[in-house]
Amino acid sequence: MEKTFVMVKPDGVQRGLIGEVIARLERRGLKLAGAKFMRVGMELAETHYGIHKGKPFYEPLINYITSAPVMAMVWTGPNAVAAVRQTMGATRPTEAAPGSVRHDFGLEVGRNLTHASDSVENGEAEVALWFDESELVEWGRAIDEWVFE
Ligand code: IDP
Ligand code: MG
Numbered sequence: 001m002e003k004t005f006v007m008v009k010p011d012g013v014q015r016g017l018i019g020e021v022i023a024r025l026e027r028r029g030l031k032l033a034g035a036k037f038m039r040v041g042m043e044l045a046e047t048h049y050g051i052h053k054g055k056p057f058y059e060p061l062i063n064y065i066t067s068a069p070v071m072a073m074v075w076t077g078p079n080a081v082a083a084v085r086q087t088m089g090a091t092r093p094t095e096a097a098p099g100s101v102r103h104d105f106g107l108e109v110g111r112n113l114t115h116a117s118d119s120v121e122n123g124e125a126e127v128a129l130w131f132d133e134s135e136l137v138e139w140g141r142a143i144d145e146w147v148f149e
Helices: 010-014 018-028 042-048 058-065 080-088 101-105 120-130
Strands: 003-008 031-038 070-076 114-116
Touching (some): 003 080, 003 120, 010 058, 010 070, 018 031, 018 070, 018 101, 070 080, 070 120, 080 101, 080 120
Antiparallel strands (some): 031 070
């Protein structure tokens, strides 16, 4: 089953939106496979956002992500990567679809509340970066056969 890495960023945590994000993913039918509430260290932040190094928003981004705790999660399901990106909305809140998290709660790209892996390949890499194998839970959910074809 496809896995994706999802994070409620510091602004989402400060604004009390952990439950809102989890509720939306659960309601959609996605299945939780791991979660931890944590402070992001500089090394992890720089590895996670390494692809953006050198861009003008890189340093503010590292400051933002290390400024307060985050909720790091792994969600699974068919097409989990695309489904979660859609639920979170486009990177810029003013371009995010109405009904998405970034549209419904955000205004600025530098305070866009959540992170979600953008490809299956990056999903696997990000899950491995943020979670130890032993922190992931494989479990049978009673409704699985009614959500997964
Ligand atoms: P994504 O989070 O939708 O995958 P990316 O382009 O990978 O978006 O950028 C990573 C994060 O960097 C964004 O979520 C946002 O927090 C921040 N970011 C991206 N572009 C800008 C910008 O132009 N100004 C400020 N922050 C930005
Ligand atoms: Mg990205």
